[in-house]
Amino acid sequence: MNESEINAASMRPLQPELERLEESMIIGTLQNEIARLHRQGVGAVFNFGSEQDYKNSALVIAAAQQGELGLPDYYTGEDEGSAKLLAEYLQHVANMFKLAGDGDATGAAEAKVVMEIEASLAKATMTPVELHDANNSYHKMTLSQLRELTPHFAWNENFKEVGSPAVSEVNIRQPEFFKEVDAAFGDD
Numbered sequence: 001m002n003e004s005e006i007n008a009a010s011m012r013p014l015q016p017e018l019e020r021l022e023e024s025m026i027i028g029t030l031q032n033e034i035a036r037l038h039r040q041g042v043g044a045v046f047n048f049g050s051e052q053d054y055k056n057s058a059l060v061i062a063a064a065q066q067g068e069l070g071l072p073d074y075y076t077g078e079d080e081g082s083a084k085l086l087a088e089y090l091q092h093v094a095n096m097f098k099l100a101g102d103g104d105a106t107g108a109a110e111a112k113v114v115m116e117i118e119a120s121l122a123k124a125t126m127t128p129v130e131l132h133d134a135n136n137s138y139h140k141m142t143l144s145q146l147r148e149l150t151p152h153f154a155w156n157e158n159f160k161e162v163g164s165p166a167v168s169e170v171n172i173r174q175p176e177f178f179k180e181v182d183a184a185f186g187d188d
Contacts, residue, residue, distance in 0.1 A: 035161030075122035
């Protein structure tokens with residue numbers, strides 16, 4: 001591994017991906033970008049795939065589950081340690097934006113938005129203990145029920161974009177998380 005070459009390259013290898021993400025924000029195609037990343041195996045915002053139907057093992061159904069957060073348990077913590085860690089993470093996220101080419105003020109503002117989104121998702125995220133009970137993660141829905149749960153998310157386009165076969169039912173493992181994701185899409 002040539003560290004000096006890697007350091008010299010800095011963010012250049014990521015630039016096409018960063019530009020694609022920035023463009024998706026501008027032209028309102030973020031949902032398509034999420035699907036493109038899912039197709040590549042990247043769990044952006046949430047994870048999507050197939051699984052055995054928990055209550056009918058003869059069936060394989062589509063499933064969507066909550067995504068990972070930068071600091072899952074710390075957003076809702078009210079102790080001094082959580083507050084300190086969140087402040088450090090906010091600075092880290094701002095630094096990442098600065099490394100990507102944003103100025104200090106822009107990077108700080110963008111980091112604040114990231115933290116607000118993650119904090120709202122954290123409140124709707126199931127804890128590891130809650131996830132241990134399979135009944136907590138079984139919420140099989142028809143497509144019309146899914147559209148009712150998340151009216152701002154274009155599921156049919158998402159399924160098509162990820163290359164999914166025809167879908168008639170989906171296990172939305174954590175409905176409260178998806179309601180919160182949908183609310184974020186409704187805020188645009």
